[in-house]
């Protein structure tokens with residue numbers, strides 16, 4: 001059960017349920033929250049009155065220096081001045097991941113008169129691309145300040161206890177992803193937050209800086225971590241290990257499970273394990289985040305919907321898969337994001353790769369406006385589209401893996417299997433298995449090394465490689481064609 005922690009003058013906390021009234025009490029109890037003119041509490045009309053001029057200005061920036069959209073607009077007969085309010089958005093065709101991945105530089109704004117705020121502050125990467133190279137997403141100094149405001153408002157929205165000890169359980173990946181780095185920034189923008197870092201991740205033999213899950217467990221216990229951020233299934237695996245070891249996790253109050261769906265049964269499972277380790281009814285939250293928004297949409301309470309924390313930065317819409325037209329509130333379709341105030345990578349009507357639903361109604365739990373997702377399937381917000389697959393919390397494109405395997409010398413046939421560490425346990429970690437039927441006479445050790453290297457580049461993951469007979473993958477007596485990609489994971493709902 002989620003509660004708000006209202007800080008008392010003696011530093012203790014009063015715990016209250018999430019209601020619009022208590023949300024206001026919570027905001028009033030923290031100076032920085034009270035002083036923030038947060039558009040999520042504005043009327044829907046006032047929010048739109050802010051967004052339209054931002055969109056108009058963004059379109060001027062696009063006409064000034066965005067290679068991809070300038071040419072897309074020309075192809076579609078769109079003239080400067082045709083796009084002035086968000087009602088004009090539907091004139092713009094949808095942008096798909098494959099467009100962006102094919103030429104990420106064409107999505108980077110190149111203003112004719114840049115200022116110091118246009119200098120690149122950082123680059124993070126989405127995984128998978130048509131070329132097999134992670135796709136860069138550039139943020140300028142201007143953008144970064146917007147992201148910091150987003151994080152501040154997200155922490156406020158998620159109801160983090162002020163002065164919390166925060167545990168960053170995202171892995172430090174081989175290339176920078178938003179997970180670890182945005183969770184790091186929580187320490188900058190959370191009120192009084194103290195951050196700790198698990199620093200797990202794939203080791204680098206030359207610089208053995210990465211740390212173990214045991215280290216993370218020790219840190220949570222001895223550092224008395226209160227708020228966690230990480231990939232849902234990784235945190236659950238950590239919880240299972242810690243529970244077996246009889247750890248004391250009594251400090252844990254709030255878990256932000258990100259990167260993948262965290263349905264009801266998985267939340268209950270995590271909460272029960274935490275309770276068994278002494279935690280008092282912790283809030284298991286499932287925020288919806290992705291690289292192209294550089295942060296996450298948090299829940300104000302369990303299953304409230306994931307709120308857009310920054311209507312001044314992003315406009316979200318759900319569109320029909322076939323027609324590209326916006327669908328009504330509550331109807332399912334493709335999630336799309338439009339940037340309203342960005343100077344680095346700029347995306348318009350960008351299809352994130354998930355199917356879900358949204359509402360623009362005021363949230364009955366916290367009283368916020370600005371749009372939020374609603375439960376689309378069972379107890380989850382979004383399901384995957386066919387183009388990309390979510391594995392270990394990361395969207396990957398199986399097509400790149402297929403391409404890499406098919407082009408490896410000695411591979412006669414192959415099969416890519418998405419599965420679970422334990423198929424009986426739908427919330428256990430994802431696993432990637434690649435079965436290879438080698439041609440006679442090829443050095444399988446060498447092939448394995450080559451395939452691992454290709455997979456690392458393509459999807460930043462290691463696979464279990466198994467060399468098998470041709471019949472095991474493809475038996476023409478029972479199947480008409482080879483199934484090269486299998487997803488054995490149970491469907492969550």
Ligand SMILES: [Zn+2]
Pocket residue numbers: 299300301304307363364365366367368
């Ligand atoms: Zn709410």
